Amino acid sequence: MTDHSKHMAHANHDHAHGADCGHEAVKHGDHVDYLHDGHAHHEHNGHWDDCDTCTCANCADLCVTCSCTNCTCTTCAHAA
16 A cells, blocks of 8 residues: 555645546556646545655656656555
């Protein structure tokens, strides 16, 4: 399971994401992140949380889109 202990709530988000919302949906651990406007977020307890940013020394991508081949970040969407 992906660790998302920070739970950074995305403020003022009134768009309802879903299968036909028009934004790219990416499976990320135990949830789906929706990509748009340079960020990614997912529904969590009635609000939207922003996706974590990769913490490895190789990039600064969103964890859901990180493609480092030697990533050490525990929240990224790929196997390290």
